[in-house]
Amino acid sequence: MAFTVFIDGAVGTTGLEIRERLTGRTEFDLVVLGEAQRKDPAARRAALNDSDFAILCLPDDAAIEAVAMIDPASKTRVIDASSAHRVADGWTYGFPELTGRDQVANARLVSNPGCYPTGFLGLVAPLVRAGLLPADWPFTINAVSGFSGGGKALIERFEADPELAFRTYALGFGHKHIPEMQRHAGLAHAPLFAPSVVPAYRGMLVEVPLPLAAIPGAASPADISACLAAFFAGSPVVWIEPADTQELLLRTQDAPHDDMLLSVYADAHGTQARLIARLDNLGKGASGAAVQNLNLMAGLPETAGLALPNN
Template identity: 70%
Template sequence: MAKTVFIDGAAGTTGLEIADRLSGRSEFTLLTLDEARRKDASARREALNEADFAILCLPDDAAREAVALIDAGSATRVIDASTAHRVASGWTFGFPEIVGRDAVAGAARVSNPGCYSTGFIALMAPLVRAGLLPAEWPYTVHAVSGYSGGGKALIERFEQDPDIAWRGYGLALGHKHIPEMQRHVGLAHPPVFSPAVIPAHRGMVVEIPLPLAAISGAASPQEMKAELARFYADSPVVSVEECSEGELLLRRSRPASDRMELFVFADAAGEQARLVALLDNLGKGASGAAVQSLNLMAGLPETAGLRI
Protein backbone atom coordinates (compact mmCIF):
# COMPACT_ATOMS: atom_id res chain seq x y z
CA MET A 1 0.00 0.00 0.00
CA ALA A 2 1.32 3.42 -0.96
CA LYS A 3 2.47 5.73 1.82
CA THR A 4 0.99 9.22 1.90
CA VAL A 5 3.27 12.26 1.81
CA PHE A 6 2.31 15.87 2.54
CA ILE A 7 4.81 18.53 1.46
CA ASP A 8 4.11 21.62 3.54
CA GLY A 9 5.59 24.42 1.47
CA ALA A 10 5.23 22.56 -1.80
CA ALA A 11 5.20 25.78 -3.84
CA GLY A 12 8.80 26.64 -2.94
CA THR A 13 11.92 25.56 -4.80
CA THR A 14 12.80 22.68 -2.48
CA GLY A 15 9.20 21.45 -2.32
CA LEU A 16 8.82 21.49 -6.08
CA GLU A 17 12.01 19.48 -6.53
CA ILE A 18 10.91 16.92 -3.95
CA ALA A 19 7.53 16.54 -5.66
CA ASP A 20 9.32 16.07 -8.98
CA ARG A 21 11.40 13.22 -7.54
CA LEU A 22 8.28 11.58 -6.12
CA SER A 23 6.13 11.97 -9.23
CA GLY A 24 5.26 8.71 -10.91
CA ARG A 25 6.41 6.62 -7.97
CA SER A 26 3.87 4.01 -6.93
CA GLU A 27 5.26 3.78 -3.38
CA PHE A 28 3.94 7.22 -2.46
CA THR A 29 0.76 9.24 -2.82
CA LEU A 30 1.04 13.01 -2.47
CA LEU A 31 -1.54 14.82 -0.35
CA THR A 32 -2.05 18.30 -1.75
CA LEU A 33 -3.92 21.44 -0.78
CA ASP A 34 -5.28 23.83 -3.39
CA GLU A 35 -4.15 27.45 -3.42
CA ALA A 36 -7.10 28.63 -1.34
CA ARG A 37 -6.31 26.18 1.50
CA ARG A 38 -2.52 26.09 1.30
CA LYS A 39 -2.07 28.62 4.13
CA ASP A 40 -5.16 27.67 6.11
CA ALA A 41 -4.05 26.36 9.51
CA SER A 42 -6.95 23.92 9.92
CA ALA A 43 -6.39 22.45 6.45
CA ARG A 44 -2.67 22.12 7.10
CA ARG A 45 -3.31 20.51 10.48
CA GLU A 46 -5.59 17.94 8.86
CA ALA A 47 -3.06 17.12 6.15
CA LEU A 48 -0.13 17.00 8.58
CA ASN A 49 -1.94 14.52 10.81
CA GLU A 50 -3.37 12.43 7.97
CA ALA A 51 -0.06 11.85 6.18
CA ASP A 52 2.31 8.99 6.84
CA PHE A 53 5.15 11.43 6.13
CA ALA A 54 5.23 15.23 6.30
CA ILE A 55 8.08 17.07 4.58
CA LEU A 56 8.45 20.67 5.74
CA CYS A 57 9.83 23.09 3.14
CA LEU A 58 9.21 26.21 5.17
CA PRO A 59 11.01 29.08 6.93
CA ASP A 60 12.20 28.16 10.42
CA ASP A 61 9.32 29.68 12.40
CA ALA A 62 6.73 28.18 10.07
CA ALA A 63 8.42 24.78 10.39
CA ARG A 64 8.19 24.95 14.18
CA GLU A 65 4.54 25.93 13.83
CA ALA A 66 3.89 22.97 11.53
CA VAL A 67 5.42 20.55 14.02
CA ALA A 68 3.18 22.03 16.73
CA LEU A 69 0.13 21.33 14.54
CA ILE A 70 0.87 17.59 14.62
CA ASP A 71 -1.18 16.01 17.40
CA ALA A 72 0.50 14.21 20.27
CA GLY A 73 0.51 10.51 19.51
CA SER A 74 0.16 11.08 15.77
CA ALA A 75 1.86 8.47 13.59
CA THR A 76 3.05 11.15 11.15
CA ARG A 77 6.80 11.07 10.62
CA VAL A 78 8.48 14.35 9.74
CA ILE A 79 11.38 15.49 7.57
CA ASP A 80 12.16 19.16 8.15
CA ALA A 81 14.15 20.87 5.40
CA SER A 82 14.49 24.10 7.40
CA THR A 83 17.22 25.07 9.86
CA ALA A 84 14.84 24.86 12.81
CA HIS A 85 15.70 21.40 14.15
CA ARG A 86 19.19 20.57 12.88
CA VAL A 87 20.74 20.64 16.34
CA ALA A 88 17.52 20.11 18.31
CA SER A 89 17.05 17.37 20.88
CA GLY A 90 14.85 14.51 19.70
CA TRP A 91 15.64 15.01 16.01
CA THR A 92 17.84 12.78 13.85
CA PHE A 93 20.19 14.56 11.47
CA GLY A 94 19.21 13.47 7.97
CA PHE A 95 22.68 12.58 6.71
CA PRO A 96 22.60 8.76 6.59
CA GLU A 97 26.21 8.44 5.48
CA ILE A 98 27.28 10.25 8.67
CA VAL A 99 24.71 9.27 11.33
CA GLY A 100 23.96 5.80 9.96
CA ARG A 101 21.23 4.54 7.66
CA ASP A 102 19.50 2.65 10.46
CA ALA A 103 19.26 5.81 12.57
CA VAL A 104 17.47 7.65 9.77
CA ALA A 105 15.32 4.65 8.84
CA GLY A 106 13.97 4.35 12.37
CA ALA A 107 13.51 8.04 13.12
CA ALA A 108 10.19 9.79 13.67
CA ARG A 109 11.70 13.28 13.28
CA VAL A 110 14.48 13.95 10.76
CA SER A 111 16.16 17.31 10.11
CA ASN A 112 17.53 17.81 6.61
CA PRO A 113 21.14 19.09 6.55
CA GLY A 114 21.89 22.50 5.11
CA CYS A 115 23.40 22.58 1.64
CA TYR A 116 26.72 24.15 2.63
CA SER A 117 27.06 22.06 5.76
CA THR A 118 26.47 18.90 3.71
CA GLY A 119 29.76 19.46 1.88
CA PHE A 120 31.64 20.54 5.00
CA ILE A 121 30.42 17.67 7.17
CA ALA A 122 30.98 15.10 4.42
CA LEU A 123 34.63 16.11 4.18
CA MET A 124 35.41 16.76 7.82
CA ALA A 125 33.42 14.30 9.94
CA PRO A 126 35.19 11.11 8.76
CA LEU A 127 38.63 12.71 9.14
CA VAL A 128 38.02 14.09 12.63
CA ARG A 129 36.45 10.80 13.76
CA ALA A 130 39.47 8.87 12.50
CA GLY A 131 41.89 11.23 14.26
CA LEU A 132 43.40 12.42 10.98
CA LEU A 133 42.47 16.04 11.73
CA PRO A 134 42.23 17.53 15.24
CA ALA A 135 38.85 18.71 16.53
CA GLU A 136 40.56 21.67 18.24
CA TRP A 137 41.86 23.43 15.10
CA PRO A 138 40.06 26.65 14.00
CA TYR A 139 38.98 25.62 10.49
CA THR A 140 37.92 27.85 7.62
CA VAL A 141 35.41 26.97 4.91
CA HIS A 142 34.75 28.82 1.65
CA ALA A 143 31.79 28.03 -0.59
CA VAL A 144 29.86 29.23 -3.61
CA SER A 145 26.32 28.26 -4.51
CA GLY A 146 23.84 28.74 -7.30
CA TYR A 147 21.21 31.35 -6.54
CA SER A 148 18.33 28.86 -6.37
CA GLY A 149 19.34 28.09 -2.78
CA GLY A 150 18.18 31.55 -1.72
CA GLY A 151 14.54 30.98 -2.60
CA LYS A 152 12.22 32.96 -4.83
CA ALA A 153 13.43 36.42 -3.81
CA LEU A 154 17.08 35.72 -4.60
CA ILE A 155 16.20 33.85 -7.80
CA GLU A 156 14.24 36.88 -8.97
CA ARG A 157 17.04 39.25 -8.01
CA PHE A 158 19.69 37.34 -9.97
CA GLU A 159 17.49 36.75 -12.99
CA GLN A 160 16.47 40.41 -13.16
CA ASP A 161 19.98 41.80 -12.62
CA PRO A 162 22.44 40.01 -14.94
CA ASP A 163 25.20 42.38 -13.81
CA ILE A 164 25.64 40.51 -10.50
CA ALA A 165 28.80 38.42 -10.81
CA TRP A 166 29.30 37.42 -7.17
CA ARG A 167 27.35 37.98 -3.94
CA GLY A 168 29.17 37.49 -0.69
CA TYR A 169 27.07 37.35 2.45
CA GLY A 170 27.13 36.08 6.03
CA LEU A 171 29.61 38.90 6.62
CA ALA A 172 28.60 39.20 10.28
CA LEU A 173 29.94 35.64 10.73
CA GLY A 174 26.72 34.16 12.05
CA HIS A 175 25.51 31.98 9.17
CA LYS A 176 22.70 29.62 10.18
CA HIS A 177 24.59 26.51 9.00
CA ILE A 178 27.49 26.98 11.42
CA PRO A 179 25.90 25.27 14.48
CA GLU A 180 25.27 22.04 12.56
CA MET A 181 28.75 22.17 11.02
CA GLN A 182 30.31 22.35 14.46
CA ARG A 183 27.96 19.87 16.16
CA HIS A 184 28.01 17.09 13.58
CA VAL A 185 31.77 17.19 13.01
CA GLY A 186 32.51 17.54 16.73
CA LEU A 187 34.65 20.69 16.52
CA ALA A 188 35.84 22.67 19.51
CA HIS A 189 35.39 25.95 17.62
CA PRO A 190 32.85 27.09 15.05
CA PRO A 191 34.47 27.29 11.61
CA VAL A 192 34.98 30.64 9.93
CA PHE A 193 32.54 30.39 7.04
CA SER A 194 32.67 32.48 3.86
CA PRO A 195 29.60 31.77 1.66
CA ALA A 196 28.86 33.40 -1.68
CA VAL A 197 26.30 33.16 -4.48
CA ILE A 198 27.21 33.09 -8.16
CA PRO A 199 25.10 33.64 -11.31
CA ALA A 200 24.27 29.97 -11.86
CA HIS A 201 20.87 28.50 -11.06
CA ARG A 202 22.15 25.40 -9.27
CA GLY A 203 25.37 23.76 -8.15
CA MET A 204 27.73 24.26 -5.23
CA VAL A 205 31.41 24.03 -4.35
CA VAL A 206 32.51 23.79 -0.70
CA GLU A 207 36.22 24.09 0.08
CA ILE A 208 38.27 23.71 3.27
CA PRO A 209 41.87 24.95 3.01
CA LEU A 210 44.29 23.14 5.32
CA PRO A 211 47.76 24.51 6.26
CA LEU A 212 48.89 21.01 7.21
CA ALA A 213 52.41 22.04 8.21
CA ALA A 214 50.90 24.19 10.96
CA ILE A 215 48.27 21.69 12.19
CA SER A 216 49.75 19.48 14.89
CA GLY A 217 48.64 15.88 14.50
CA ALA A 218 47.27 16.29 10.97
CA ALA A 219 47.61 13.31 8.67
CA SER A 220 49.03 13.43 5.16
CA PRO A 221 46.77 14.27 2.21
CA GLN A 222 47.16 10.70 0.98
CA GLU A 223 45.96 9.32 4.32
CA MET A 224 42.98 11.68 4.34
CA LYS A 225 41.97 10.74 0.82
CA ALA A 226 42.28 7.02 1.63
CA GLU A 227 40.09 7.44 4.72
CA LEU A 228 37.39 9.32 2.80
CA ALA A 229 37.43 6.61 0.11
CA ARG A 230 37.12 3.92 2.77
CA PHE A 231 34.36 5.75 4.64
CA TYR A 232 32.19 6.23 1.54
CA ALA A 233 33.07 2.96 -0.18
CA ASP A 234 29.51 1.61 0.13
CA SER A 235 27.71 4.88 -0.62
CA PRO A 236 25.77 5.09 -3.89
CA VAL A 237 25.53 8.87 -3.46
CA VAL A 238 28.90 10.14 -2.18
CA SER A 239 32.17 9.33 -3.93
CA VAL A 240 35.83 10.33 -3.75
CA GLU A 241 37.12 11.37 -7.15
CA GLU A 242 40.35 12.11 -8.97
CA CYS A 243 40.92 15.32 -10.91
CA SER A 244 43.76 15.26 -13.42
CA GLU A 245 42.73 18.33 -15.44
CA GLY A 246 44.22 20.86 -13.02
CA GLU A 247 40.89 22.59 -12.55
CA LEU A 248 37.35 21.99 -11.34
CA LEU A 249 34.46 23.51 -13.25
CA LEU A 250 30.97 24.30 -12.06
CA ARG A 251 29.00 24.65 -15.27
CA ARG A 252 25.73 26.55 -15.62
CA SER A 253 24.48 23.68 -17.77
CA ARG A 254 25.22 21.10 -15.05
CA PRO A 255 22.15 18.82 -14.89
CA ALA A 256 20.26 18.22 -11.66
CA SER A 257 22.03 15.60 -9.57
CA ASP A 258 21.66 14.00 -6.15
CA ARG A 259 25.29 12.90 -6.03
CA MET A 260 28.19 14.50 -4.18
CA GLU A 261 31.83 14.27 -5.28
CA LEU A 262 34.73 14.77 -2.87
CA PHE A 263 38.30 15.73 -3.75
CA VAL A 264 41.59 16.06 -1.89
CA PHE A 265 44.19 18.34 -3.48
CA ALA A 266 47.68 18.95 -2.08
CA ASP A 267 51.05 20.43 -2.88
CA ALA A 268 53.98 18.16 -3.69
CA ALA A 269 55.42 18.38 -0.18
CA GLY A 270 52.11 17.60 1.48
CA GLU A 271 52.29 20.75 3.59
CA GLN A 272 49.06 22.26 2.27
CA ALA A 273 45.79 20.69 1.18
CA ARG A 274 42.39 21.71 -0.11
CA LEU A 275 39.37 19.53 0.62
CA VAL A 276 36.62 20.14 -1.92
CA ALA A 277 33.02 18.96 -2.21
CA LEU A 278 31.07 19.37 -5.45
CA LEU A 279 27.31 18.95 -5.20
CA ASP A 280 23.93 20.26 -6.31
CA ASN A 281 22.49 22.65 -3.72
CA LEU A 282 19.00 21.49 -4.72
CA GLY A 283 20.00 17.82 -4.84
CA LYS A 284 22.10 16.28 -2.07
CA GLY A 285 22.05 19.79 -0.59
CA ALA A 286 18.26 19.88 -0.18
CA SER A 287 15.55 17.96 -2.04
CA GLY A 288 17.59 14.89 -2.94
CA ALA A 289 18.69 14.52 0.67
CA ALA A 290 15.07 14.69 1.86
CA VAL A 291 14.01 12.00 -0.60
CA GLN A 292 16.99 9.82 0.36
CA SER A 293 15.87 10.01 4.02
CA LEU A 294 12.24 9.42 3.03
CA ASN A 295 13.22 6.28 1.14
CA LEU A 296 15.06 4.91 4.16
CA MET A 297 12.22 5.78 6.53
CA ALA A 298 9.78 4.00 4.22
CA GLY A 299 11.94 0.89 4.02
CA LEU A 300 12.87 1.45 0.37
CA PRO A 301 16.23 1.51 -1.45
CA GLU A 302 17.81 4.83 -0.54
CA THR A 303 18.41 5.89 -4.15
CA ALA A 304 14.87 5.24 -5.41
CA GLY A 305 13.73 8.22 -7.47
CA LEU A 306 17.07 10.00 -7.12
CA ARG A 307 19.18 11.38 -9.95
CA ILE A 308 22.40 9.42 -9.52
Protein backbone atom coordinates (compact mmCIF):
# COMPACT_ATOMS: atom_id res chain seq x y z
CA MET A 1 0.00 0.00 0.00
CA ALA A 2 1.41 3.40 -1.00
CA PHE A 3 2.07 6.19 1.48
CA THR A 4 0.00 9.35 1.00
CA VAL A 5 2.02 12.57 0.74
CA PHE A 6 0.63 16.10 0.84
CA ILE A 7 3.00 18.84 -0.31
CA ASP A 8 1.68 22.04 1.25
CA GLY A 9 3.09 24.75 -0.99
CA ALA A 10 3.50 22.51 -4.03
CA VAL A 11 3.45 25.45 -6.47
CA GLY A 12 6.67 26.98 -5.11
CA THR A 13 10.15 26.18 -6.37
CA THR A 14 11.00 23.60 -3.69
CA GLY A 15 7.55 22.03 -3.76
CA LEU A 16 7.57 21.66 -7.52
CA GLU A 17 10.95 19.93 -7.44
CA ILE A 18 9.85 17.56 -4.66
CA ARG A 19 6.75 16.71 -6.65
CA GLU A 20 8.88 16.07 -9.73
CA ARG A 21 11.08 13.65 -7.78
CA LEU A 22 8.04 11.77 -6.42
CA THR A 23 6.01 11.63 -9.63
CA GLY A 24 5.91 8.11 -11.01
CA ARG A 25 7.08 6.49 -7.78
CA THR A 26 4.69 3.72 -6.81
CA GLU A 27 5.57 3.98 -3.12
CA PHE A 28 3.74 7.30 -2.81
CA ASP A 29 0.34 8.71 -3.69
CA LEU A 30 0.38 12.50 -3.90
CA VAL A 31 -2.53 14.34 -2.34
CA VAL A 32 -3.19 17.28 -4.66
CA LEU A 33 -5.53 20.16 -3.91
CA GLY A 34 -7.01 22.34 -6.62
CA GLU A 35 -6.53 26.10 -6.73
CA ALA A 36 -9.65 26.83 -4.66
CA GLN A 37 -8.95 24.03 -2.17
CA ARG A 38 -5.40 25.24 -1.55
CA LYS A 39 -6.87 28.49 -0.23
CA ASP A 40 -9.58 26.73 1.82
CA PRO A 41 -8.40 26.21 5.43
CA ALA A 42 -10.75 23.27 5.92
CA ALA A 43 -9.44 21.47 2.84
CA ARG A 44 -5.83 22.11 3.87
CA ARG A 45 -6.51 20.92 7.39
CA ALA A 46 -8.06 17.71 6.09
CA ALA A 47 -5.14 17.07 3.73
CA LEU A 48 -2.62 17.72 6.51
CA ASN A 49 -4.35 15.38 8.95
CA ASP A 50 -5.34 12.59 6.57
CA SER A 51 -1.96 12.09 4.88
CA ASP A 52 0.83 9.82 6.03
CA PHE A 53 3.35 12.57 5.33
CA ALA A 54 3.04 16.34 5.00
CA ILE A 55 5.92 18.23 3.38
CA LEU A 56 5.73 21.95 4.10
CA CYS A 57 7.17 24.21 1.38
CA LEU A 58 5.93 27.45 2.87
CA PRO A 59 7.16 30.72 4.37
CA ASP A 60 8.02 30.37 8.03
CA ASP A 61 4.80 31.85 9.43
CA ALA A 62 2.66 29.69 7.15
CA ALA A 63 4.66 26.59 8.11
CA ILE A 64 4.04 27.28 11.80
CA GLU A 65 0.36 27.74 11.01
CA ALA A 66 0.26 24.45 9.10
CA VAL A 67 1.84 22.53 11.98
CA ALA A 68 -0.77 24.00 14.32
CA MET A 69 -3.49 22.59 12.03
CA ILE A 70 -2.25 19.04 12.54
CA ASP A 71 -3.94 17.14 15.36
CA PRO A 72 -1.24 15.74 17.70
CA ALA A 73 -3.18 12.45 17.66
CA SER A 74 -3.13 12.18 13.86
CA LYS A 75 -0.84 9.76 12.00
CA THR A 76 0.73 12.56 9.97
CA ARG A 77 4.50 12.89 10.00
CA VAL A 78 5.97 16.21 8.91
CA ILE A 79 8.96 17.40 6.90
CA ASP A 80 9.24 21.19 7.11
CA ALA A 81 11.33 22.73 4.32
CA SER A 82 11.06 26.22 5.84
CA SER A 83 13.46 27.61 8.42
CA ALA A 84 10.75 27.81 11.09
CA HIS A 85 11.75 24.72 13.09
CA ARG A 86 15.46 24.17 12.39
CA VAL A 87 16.48 25.01 15.94
CA ALA A 88 13.15 24.20 17.58
CA ASP A 89 12.85 21.73 20.44
CA GLY A 90 11.00 18.56 19.54
CA TRP A 91 12.13 18.61 15.91
CA THR A 92 14.73 16.33 14.37
CA TYR A 93 17.23 18.09 12.15
CA GLY A 94 16.95 16.45 8.75
CA PHE A 95 20.62 16.06 7.86
CA PRO A 96 20.87 12.26 8.20
CA GLU A 97 24.64 12.19 7.76
CA LEU A 98 25.04 14.42 10.84
CA THR A 99 21.94 13.69 12.90
CA GLY A 100 21.84 9.94 12.25
CA ARG A 101 19.73 8.00 9.80
CA ASP A 102 17.84 6.16 12.54
CA GLN A 103 16.93 9.42 14.26
CA VAL A 104 15.46 10.79 11.04
CA ALA A 105 13.79 7.49 10.16
CA ASN A 106 12.00 7.33 13.52
CA ALA A 107 11.07 11.01 13.84
CA ARG A 108 7.59 12.43 13.52
CA LEU A 109 8.73 16.03 13.00
CA VAL A 110 11.72 16.66 10.73
CA SER A 111 13.09 20.07 9.83
CA ASN A 112 14.82 20.14 6.45
CA PRO A 113 18.19 21.96 6.58
CA GLY A 114 18.85 25.20 4.73
CA CYS A 115 20.97 25.12 1.59
CA TYR A 116 23.91 27.22 2.85
CA PRO A 117 23.93 25.47 6.26
CA THR A 118 24.06 22.09 4.53
CA GLY A 119 27.38 23.03 2.92
CA PHE A 120 28.79 24.68 6.03
CA LEU A 121 27.78 21.91 8.40
CA GLY A 122 29.04 19.20 6.08
CA LEU A 123 32.46 20.85 6.17
CA VAL A 124 32.71 22.02 9.77
CA ALA A 125 30.52 19.95 12.09
CA PRO A 126 32.53 16.69 11.73
CA LEU A 127 35.78 18.57 12.39
CA VAL A 128 34.49 20.30 15.51
CA ARG A 129 33.06 17.03 16.81
CA ALA A 130 36.42 15.34 16.31
CA GLY A 131 38.31 18.18 18.02
CA LEU A 132 40.26 19.05 14.87
CA LEU A 133 38.89 22.60 14.90
CA PRO A 134 38.00 24.51 18.07
CA ALA A 135 34.32 25.20 18.73
CA ASP A 136 35.17 28.74 19.84
CA TRP A 137 36.88 29.78 16.59
CA PRO A 138 35.14 32.73 14.78
CA PHE A 139 34.33 30.92 11.54
CA THR A 140 33.67 32.78 8.28
CA ILE A 141 31.47 31.51 5.45
CA ASN A 142 31.80 32.84 1.91
CA ALA A 143 29.09 31.40 -0.31
CA VAL A 144 27.52 31.88 -3.71
CA SER A 145 24.26 30.45 -5.01
CA GLY A 146 22.09 30.33 -8.06
CA PHE A 147 19.11 32.67 -7.90
CA SER A 148 16.43 29.96 -7.54
CA GLY A 149 17.23 29.78 -3.84
CA GLY A 150 15.59 33.17 -3.34
CA GLY A 151 12.17 32.00 -4.48
CA LYS A 152 9.81 33.47 -7.03
CA ALA A 153 10.61 37.13 -6.40
CA LEU A 154 14.35 36.73 -6.88
CA ILE A 155 13.87 34.41 -9.86
CA GLU A 156 11.71 37.04 -11.54
CA ARG A 157 14.20 39.77 -10.70
CA PHE A 158 17.15 37.97 -12.29
CA GLU A 159 15.16 36.81 -15.30
CA ALA A 160 13.83 40.33 -15.92
CA ASP A 161 17.22 42.05 -15.65
CA PRO A 162 19.91 40.59 -17.94
CA GLU A 163 22.42 43.13 -16.60
CA LEU A 164 22.14 41.84 -13.04
CA ALA A 165 25.46 40.00 -12.65
CA PHE A 166 26.01 39.68 -8.90
CA ARG A 167 24.09 40.22 -5.67
CA THR A 168 25.57 40.12 -2.20
CA TYR A 169 23.18 40.44 0.70
CA ALA A 170 22.63 39.84 4.44
CA LEU A 171 24.56 43.08 4.97
CA GLY A 172 22.49 43.78 8.05
CA PHE A 173 23.86 40.57 9.62
CA GLY A 174 21.51 38.32 11.61
CA HIS A 175 20.61 36.09 8.64
CA LYS A 176 18.09 33.39 9.57
CA HIS A 177 20.55 30.60 8.67
CA ILE A 178 23.05 31.66 11.34
CA PRO A 179 21.36 30.12 14.43
CA GLU A 180 21.01 26.85 12.51
CA MET A 181 24.68 26.80 11.57
CA GLN A 182 25.87 27.70 15.04
CA ARG A 183 23.68 25.19 16.85
CA HIS A 184 24.23 22.17 14.66
CA ALA A 185 27.98 22.73 14.36
CA GLY A 186 28.22 23.16 18.14
CA LEU A 187 29.90 26.58 17.92
CA ALA A 188 30.49 29.04 20.73
CA HIS A 189 30.15 32.04 18.41
CA ALA A 190 27.87 32.85 15.52
CA PRO A 191 29.78 32.48 12.25
CA LEU A 192 30.28 35.47 9.96
CA PHE A 193 28.09 34.67 6.95
CA ALA A 194 28.68 36.36 3.56
CA PRO A 195 26.21 34.98 0.96
CA SER A 196 25.94 36.09 -2.67
CA VAL A 197 23.86 35.24 -5.74
CA VAL A 198 24.92 34.96 -9.38
CA PRO A 199 22.84 34.71 -12.58
CA ALA A 200 22.74 30.91 -12.68
CA TYR A 201 19.44 29.20 -11.94
CA ARG A 202 20.84 26.57 -9.60
CA GLY A 203 24.07 25.45 -7.97
CA MET A 204 26.02 26.55 -4.93
CA LEU A 205 29.55 26.85 -3.55
CA VAL A 206 30.00 27.21 0.21
CA GLU A 207 33.53 28.04 1.39
CA VAL A 208 35.04 28.15 4.87
CA PRO A 209 38.52 29.76 4.81
CA LEU A 210 40.83 28.61 7.58
CA PRO A 211 44.04 30.43 8.62
CA LEU A 212 45.31 27.22 10.21
CA ALA A 213 48.54 28.71 11.53
CA ALA A 214 46.48 31.15 13.61
CA ILE A 215 43.89 28.66 14.92
CA PRO A 216 44.84 27.16 18.31
CA GLY A 217 44.93 23.39 18.12
CA ALA A 218 43.90 23.21 14.47
CA ALA A 219 44.67 19.99 12.63
CA SER A 220 46.68 19.71 9.44
CA PRO A 221 44.97 19.81 6.06
CA ALA A 222 45.72 16.11 5.62
CA ASP A 223 44.06 15.26 8.93
CA ILE A 224 41.08 17.48 8.10
CA SER A 225 40.62 15.74 4.77
CA ALA A 226 40.98 12.31 6.36
CA CYS A 227 38.42 13.16 9.03
CA LEU A 228 35.83 14.23 6.46
CA ALA A 229 36.50 11.14 4.36
CA ALA A 230 36.03 8.89 7.38
CA PHE A 231 32.95 10.71 8.61
CA PHE A 232 31.12 10.41 5.28
CA ALA A 233 32.57 7.01 4.32
CA GLY A 234 29.90 4.94 2.63
CA SER A 235 27.50 7.85 2.20
CA PRO A 236 25.65 7.62 -1.12
CA VAL A 237 24.98 11.37 -1.08
CA VAL A 238 28.03 13.18 0.36
CA TRP A 239 31.36 12.70 -1.42
CA ILE A 240 34.92 13.83 -0.74
CA GLU A 241 36.35 15.36 -3.91
CA PRO A 242 40.13 15.54 -4.46
CA ALA A 243 41.56 19.06 -4.41
CA ASP A 244 43.18 18.59 -7.81
CA THR A 245 41.92 21.58 -9.77
CA GLN A 246 42.73 25.29 -9.84
CA GLU A 247 39.13 26.41 -10.23
CA LEU A 248 35.58 25.40 -9.42
CA LEU A 249 32.76 26.51 -11.69
CA LEU A 250 29.03 27.11 -11.62
CA ARG A 251 27.34 27.02 -15.01
CA THR A 252 24.08 28.69 -15.94
CA GLN A 253 22.57 25.42 -17.19
CA ASP A 254 23.87 22.92 -14.64
CA ALA A 255 21.63 19.86 -14.38
CA PRO A 256 19.80 19.07 -11.14
CA HIS A 257 21.70 16.81 -8.75
CA ASP A 258 21.16 15.66 -5.18
CA ASP A 259 24.69 14.90 -4.00
CA MET A 260 27.21 17.16 -2.23
CA LEU A 261 30.95 17.23 -2.87
CA LEU A 262 33.43 18.39 -0.23
CA SER A 263 37.03 19.45 -0.88
CA VAL A 264 39.98 20.59 1.22
CA TYR A 265 42.39 22.95 -0.55
CA ALA A 266 45.59 23.96 1.26
CA ASP A 267 48.82 25.84 0.65
CA ALA A 268 52.10 23.98 0.38
CA HIS A 269 53.03 24.63 4.02
CA GLY A 270 49.67 23.67 5.50
CA THR A 271 49.22 27.08 7.11
CA GLN A 272 46.06 28.01 5.21
CA ALA A 273 43.12 26.00 3.91
CA ARG A 274 39.88 26.54 2.03
CA LEU A 275 37.12 24.04 2.75
CA ILE A 276 34.61 24.03 -0.12
CA ALA A 277 31.25 22.33 -0.55
CA ARG A 278 29.58 22.04 -3.96
CA LEU A 279 25.88 21.25 -4.06
CA ASP A 280 22.66 22.06 -5.85
CA ASN A 281 20.73 24.54 -3.74
CA LEU A 282 17.51 22.88 -4.92
CA GLY A 283 18.93 19.35 -4.51
CA LYS A 284 20.75 18.41 -1.31
CA GLY A 285 20.07 22.03 -0.34
CA ALA A 286 16.27 21.65 -0.45
CA SER A 287 14.11 19.24 -2.45
CA GLY A 288 16.59 16.40 -2.72
CA ALA A 289 17.17 16.51 1.03
CA ALA A 290 13.42 16.41 1.67
CA VAL A 291 13.05 13.32 -0.51
CA GLN A 292 16.06 11.69 1.17
CA ASN A 293 14.40 12.30 4.56
CA LEU A 294 11.05 11.06 3.27
CA ASN A 295 12.65 7.86 2.02
CA LEU A 296 14.20 7.20 5.42
CA MET A 297 10.98 7.98 7.31
CA ALA A 298 9.03 5.66 5.02
CA GLY A 299 11.55 2.83 5.47
CA LEU A 300 12.61 2.95 1.83
CA PRO A 301 16.06 3.02 0.22
CA GLU A 302 17.65 6.35 1.13
CA THR A 303 18.53 7.33 -2.43
CA ALA A 304 15.31 6.29 -4.20
CA GLY A 305 14.24 8.93 -6.69
CA LEU A 306 17.37 11.04 -6.23
CA ALA A 307 19.61 12.35 -8.99
CA LEU A 308 22.96 10.83 -8.02
CA PRO A 309 25.96 9.70 -10.09
CA ASN A 310 25.40 6.02 -9.32
CA ASN A 311 21.60 6.04 -9.28
